[in-house]
Amino acid sequence: MQFLQKVLHSLNVCHHIEECLNSGGLARPDLDLSWATELLHRPTNVGLTPEMSMTEKMDLKINEVFFSIQGESSYVGHPTVFVRTTACNLRCTYCDTKYSYDLGSFRTLDNLVEEIQSYKTKFVCITGGEPLLQKNTLPLMTRLCDMGYAVSLETSGSKSTRGVDHRVKVILDVKTPESGAADSFLMENLALAQPSTEFKFVICSEGDFDWSESFCRQHELFEKYIILYSPSYGKIPESWLAEKILQKKSTARLQLQLHKYIWSPDMRGV
Ligand code: SF4
DSSP, X not given: OHHHHHHHHXXXXXXXXXXXXXXXXXXXXXXXXXXXXXXHHSOTTTTOOTTSOHHHHOEEEEEEEEEEEXXXXXXXXXXXXXXXXXXXXXXXXXXXXGGGTTOOEEXXXXXXXXXXXXSSOSEEEEESSOGGGSTTHHHHHHHHHHTTOEEEXXXXXXXXXXXXXXXXXXXEEOOOGGGTOTTOOOTHHHHHOOTTOEEEXXXXXXXXXXXXXXXXXXXXXXXXXXXXXXXOTTTSOHHHHHHHHHHTTOOOEEOOOHHHHHSOTTOSOO
């Protein structure tokens, strides 16, 4: 591990990955680190020339880019370009994007922006995996905001949102006990939240519901932010969560993953 940290530092390839390793930020010690190893052994000059500017050289490991209907958050229903980054430091029990853990290829920001522009929408969602594991996610989002895009970021809540452009709508997960990633939430993200931040809880059980209510009340989230409760797909009925919200007089919003109802729940790229 020490060797890995040293090489990461000397290459200055990915500060966030190094930070993750240093801080023990990986929620499970048995995680496959092959994605980090791949970053380490990647030649740094592939496709790059000395004439290229710094921004031309910035890249990100991307799992997929696709155009679909936004299925979540207050941007639900908008035709949106999704940019899914590779790698995640968590392993949630209900994860439906396991294919993003390792698979992907490096793409420059210029190349990504070019593809995003080819879709006729002003909505871009940066998702993962965990987008904040890669430092170049930040300049990509700022660049898209400068271009007039409505940018949203879906993040697990386990990595700091410091440095995220204030124009970005952050959808901040708070992992519930039954997610398998309990206690992964980084409390500094509460102080970094903007008025536009939306907090998302994936509910797997009554225990998760009660835990989420208690978390929101303890940190006065209901008063300040949009709170989204999403039923863990296939684990609890949507109607159960709807009734629970009404019974308990919660002010959370019920969120269904719209794309899973329009298309097959297992379909990728939607
Ligand atoms: S944070 Fe998201 S991508 Fe990562 S394991 Fe959990 S559900 Fe999957």
